[in-house]
Amino acid sequence: MLQTISETNKNFSNEISQVSDLKQLENLRIKYLSRKGIIATLFEDLKTVPKEDKPAVGKSLNELRNSVQTQFDTLKEKLEALSGNNKQAVDFTLPGRGKSVGSKHILIQTLDEIKTIFRGLGFSIAEGPELESDYNNFSALNFAPDHPARDMQDTFFINKDYLLRTHTSPVQIRVMQNQQPPVRAIMPGKVYRNEAISARSYCLFHQVEGLCVDKGVTFAELKGTLVSFARQFYGSGFKYRFRPSFFPFTEPSAEMDITCFLCKGKGCRMCKQTGWLEILGCGMVDPNVFKNVGYDSEKYTGYAFGMGIERIAILKYDIPDIRLYFENDLRFLKQF
Ligand SMILES: [Zn+2]
Numbered sequence: 001m002l003q004t005i006s007e008t009n010k011n012f013s014n015e016i017s018q019v020s021d022l023k024q025l026e027n028l029r030i031k032y033l034s035r036k037g038i039i040a041t042l043f044e045d046l047k048t049v050p051k052e053d054k055p056a057v058g059k060s061l062n063e064l065r066n067s068v069q070t071q072f073d074t075l076k077e078k079l080e081a082l083s084g085n086n087k088q089a090v091d092f093t094l095p096g097r098g099k100s101v102g103s104k105h106i107l108i109q110t111l112d113e114i115k116t117i118f119r120g121l122g123f124s125i126a127e128g129p130e131l132e133s134d135y136n137n138f139s140a141l142n143f144a145p146d147h148p149a150r151d152m153q154d155t156f157f158i159n160k161d162y163l164l165r166t167h168t169s170p171v172q173i174r175v176m177q178n179q180q181p182p183v184r185a186i187m188p189g190k191v192y193r194n195e196a197i198s199a200r201s202y203c204l205f206h207q208v209e210g211l212c213v214d215k216g217v218t219f220a221e222l223k224g225t226l227v228s229f230a231r232q233f234y235g236s237g238f239k240y241r242f243r244p245s246f247f248p249f250t251e252p253s254a255e256m257d258i259t260c261f262l263c264k265g266k267g268c269r270m271c272k273q274t275g276w277l278e279i280l281g282c283g284m285v286d287p288n289v290f291k292n293v294g295y296d297s298e299k300y301t302g303y304a305f306g307m308g309i310e311r312i313a314i315l316k317y318d319i320p321d322i323r324l325y326f327e328n329d330l331r332f333l334k335q336f
Contacts, residue, residue: 128171136170213302250283
């Protein structure tokens with residue numbers, strides 16, 4: 001009898017070592033621990049053992065049963081935890097794992113801010129295609145046929161008649177071709193220039209242009225709108241000035257400067273020691289442009305302005321290299 005018990009113990013150890021799932025374990029339980037299992041049968045057999053041997057055999061049998069039960073319980077717990085059935089295996093007190101969400105690119109953030117300010121000033125938003133006709137991009141905007149901007153150096157031509165727009169101004173043409181005054185809209189979007197890539201220039205950048213056309217629109221209104229924009233975008237503690245400039249599609253034309261916010265006007269590397277930063281170009285729409293879209297330039301006047309988003313953000317956040325915007329380096333992008 002004692003030998004049978006010892007063999008049973010060995011057999012069980014051997015069989016449980018091969019169990020790999022809960023179903024196999026349950027079969028093993030039925031075989032050894034159920035009411036008609038091997039151990040119960042051994043307890044039945046105890047009745048036939050001579051009286052003087054009973055204490056020793058009984059003790060041995062109890063040890064067998066306890067050992068088998070313990071091994072069974074241990075393995076069951078382990079398998080249940082592995083299969084995920086056991087709710088106790090989940091520790092609800094552990095902190096959750098946060099999902100990392102992306103954020104808006106600094107250029108989009110800047111663009112959104114500019115859009116919000118101009119919406120507040122009564123401007124709607126107009127968009128147009130990046131592949132444009134030579135007519136909309138140049139001719140309609142009063143670029144003479146020999147204007148240097150048409151040169152292959154600056155423009156990505158697709159063919160004789162089509163190109164990647166070099167500014168968002170052709171959207172102004174599209175708006176005016178489709179709508180009679182009053183017009184009050186801004187045109188954000190990507191533009192392309194065939195330039196050597198460096199810290200200061202890139203083949204792609206973003207612009208926002210604005211157009212306002214109505215009866216009796218004046219240069220004073222242009223200044224008022226742009227100063228209001230700049231105060232909201234850059235803060236109020238700066239001086240501004242308008243310098244005469246030239247653009248084919250506006251007359252008169254100007255560039256707007258504000259006090260350098262790095263040196264507060266004292267002169268530094270950012271403002272090239274002038275104390276001023278140029279933030280945008282603007283002017284009164286040239287009557288030739290109105291003629292090209294069928295507006296009566298005797299009846300209507302208007303102003304237009306445009307700014308580069310990359311430049312605006314470079315100035316606002318002191319970004320040293322325009323290429324950083326396009327390299328998708330998270331160390332840069334996460335700072336905003
Ligand atoms: Zn400065």
